[in-house]
Amino acid sequence: xxxxxxxxxxxxxxxxxxxxxxxLYESVNNQLRVRExxxxxxxxxxxxxxxxxxxxxxxxxxxxVQKAETLNGIIIGTANGGMEDCIKFLNQIIDxxxxxxxxxxxxxxxxxxxxxxxxxxxxxxxxxxxxxxxGLSFEMAxxxxxxxxxDHPSHNYLLGAVDEISAYNFNIDFLAGWYKKEPASSLHLYxxxxxxxxxxxxxxxxxxNGSSTGALAKLxxxxxxxxxxxxxxxxxxxxxxxxxxxxxxxxxxxxHGQNGDNRLNAFYDAAESIAGDLTTIARFKHMxxxxxxxxxxxxWLACQVLQQQQLPAHMIKRIAVQSGYRNILLYNxxxxxxxxxxxxxxx
Numbered sequence: 509x510x511x512x513x514x515x516x517x518x519x520x521x522x523x524x525x526x527x528x529x530x531x532l533y534e535s536v537n538n539q540l541r542v543r544e545x546x547x548x549x550x551x552x553x554x555x556x557x558x559x560x561x562x563x564x565x566x567x568x569x570x571x572x573v574q575k576a577e578t579l580n581g582i583i584i585g586t587a588n589g590g591m592e593d594c595i596k597f598l599n600q601i602i603d604x605x606x607x608x609x610x611x612x613x614x615x616x617x618x619x620x621x622x623x624x625x626x627x628x629x630x631x632x633x634x635x636x637x638x639x640x641x642x643g644l645s646f647e648m649a650x651x652x653x654x655x656x657x658x659d660h661p662s663h664n665y666l667l668g669a670v671d672e673i674s675a676y677n678f679n680i681d682f683l684a685g686w687y688k689k690e691p692a693s694s695l696h697l698y699x700x701x702x703x704x705x706x707x708x709x710x711x712x713x714x715x716x717n718g719s720s721t722g723a724l725a726k727l728x729x730x731x732x733x734x735x736x737x738x739x740x741x742x743x744x745x746x747x748x749x750x751x752x753x754x755x756x757x758x759x760x761x762x763x764h765g766q767n768g769d770n771r772l773n774a775f776y777d778a779a780e781s782i783a784g785d786l787t788t789i790a791r792f793k794h795m796x797x798x799x800x801x802x803x804x805x806x807x808w809l810a811c812q813v814l815q816q817q818q819l820p821a822h823m824i825k826r827i828a829v830q831s832g833y834r835n836i837l838l839y840n841x842x843x844x845x846x847x848x849x850x851x852x853x854x855x
Contacts, residue, residue, distance in 0.1 A: 509730065510657045510716045511723035511855075514575050516809045518542050518564040519710040521637035521795050525571075529812060529820045531796065535694040538687055540708040540797035541671055550629070553763045558625070559592055560829060565622035565670035568630065568711040572666055573630045576715055580663035581635035583652050584623040584670060587800030592674035593741075594618070596731070622670050635665075643842025646804045647695075647732050650850070653716055661718025668713035669804035678707055686798070686843065688768070697768040697794045698825070705767035708797015712804035714811075722855060728752045728835075728851040741847055742778035748849045749782065749837060759787045760833045761819065765802060765811055765840040767793040772844050779839045780826075788833075789826040790819060803840035803848060810836040814854040 517523040521529050521542035533543070542564055547555055549570045555563065571578060600609050602843070620638040627636050635656070639648040645671035653667045681687055687705040697706065712802040720726070729752030732742060749759060762783045766776045780789055813819050817833055838850040 509654050509727040510718055511713050511720050512716050512725045512727065512811055512818050513723050513809050514572050515713065515724065515811050516571050517710065517712045517805065517807055518544065518568045519712075519796055520708060522721045523808075524568065527812065528684050529809070532695065532762075532822050535692070535706050535797070538692055538706050538832045539678075540694060540706055540795075541673060542709055542711070546696075559621070561586070561588075561592065561670050561672040562621050562625050564669070565711045566625050568670075568713045569626045569668060570629065572713050572715045573626065573632070574716075576664045576666070578664060579632050579634060579666060580660065581637075581656060581665045582623045582632065583627050583637055583639070583649045583665055583667050584639070585647070585649035585668070585801055585804070586619050586622065586670050587640060587642050587645050588671050588674060588677050590698045592672060592676070595674065595676045614652040626666065630736065643800045643846035644732050644848060646807075647730060647848045648789060650709075650727070650730055657716070657718045660803060662680065662697070664715060664717045666713060668711065669801035670711040671709055671799045671801045673709045673799070681707070687758045692768065694794045698766065698791065700768050701770050703769055703771050705769045705793065705798040706816050708793070708799045708802055710796055710799070710802070710805050712808040714807070722853055726853050726855060729849075730752075730851075730852050731849045734845055735847065736844060738774045738778050741775055742781060745779055745839060745849055748781045752851045753835060754853070757835055758784060759837045760830060760836050761788045761790055761810075761813065761836045763790045763806055763836055763838050765793050765806060766791045767798045769780050769798075772841055775844065775847070786828050786830055788819065788824060788828045788830070790823040791825055792823060794822070798843060803850075805852060806838050806840060807852070810838055810852045814852065
């Protein structure tokens with residue numbers, strides 16, 4: 509499919525610029541908010557006027573833009589990026605009676621503001637697109653990159669996903685029952701037996717192309733589906749593994765997005781049922797929280813595990829005895845309807 513050469517991540521954990529996966533920061537008020545860096549590559553005057561999603565999306569993207577000799581495209585997935593600024597702008601229309609409105613909130617009020625800012629700061633005039641498909645936004649961005657690299661394997665693409673905790677979306681999802689009403693700890697998220705999860709946000713970026721030289725990992729396959737049928741998810745996940753797993757190899761880690769919502773446990777149990785005795789089972793949403801493009805954090809974590817050949821203890825649900833990690837199967841579920849599978853392998 510394609511090769512991943514460099515990655516960055518800004519998340520609720522210590523993931524940028526230094527990475528410490530053993531350290532686990534706790535949620536506050538059932539929210540896991542990003543730990544923002546100093547953003548040394550962004551001019552202070554520009555930084556002050558940026559919305560949150562644009563700020564940490566650009567902060568995660570710039571180091572990869574600087575590593576690429578040529579950048580042939582910027583492909584971003586987001587479901588709610590720019591929503592906070594959109595609400596601010598609409599409120600200003602009312603408060604100021606359509607008078608003196610802040611242009612910054614208007615400019616950054618659309619989902620493509622993140623990809624647009626990356627393009628403007630890097631002066632990149634190549635392919636630029638934002639995919640907005642709720643819980644499959646990152647996956648659609650991945651498929652877009654795959655199609656481009658199939659025709660132009662030597663091209664470099666910035667691939668990523670960004671989403672923020674906005675007051676608007678948080679309140680809607682909270683009232684809809686997707687975030688826990690009782691105090692919940694991210695340290696003990698998987699021990700809770702109640703509906704809903706913790707709110708999260710983050711940005712993960714990848715520099716990808718069709719060359720294996722110097723790559724960190726390879727994406728072997730991706731598949732998405734919409735269903736509420738547990739058996740269909742289990743069947744298609746098994747078919748996906750059989751189709752893309754290299755002959756004679758096995759899945760070393762099943763990394764999935766279990767999020768503490770007991771209404772969705774049946775899907776993750778079904779995914780685990782296809783894992784053999786030599787497969788370690790791990791989870792990641794106690795680190796990121798739940799949000800539409802959280803799977804991008806899972807993909808970034810898979811790259812880190814494949815590179816370092818280490819898996820933090822707090823991520824492990826079931827450990828299997830093995831000599832190393834070669835193939836990671838990533839399964840994500842968003843609100844029990846949108847599902848995706850990705851298979852990543854070390855070179």
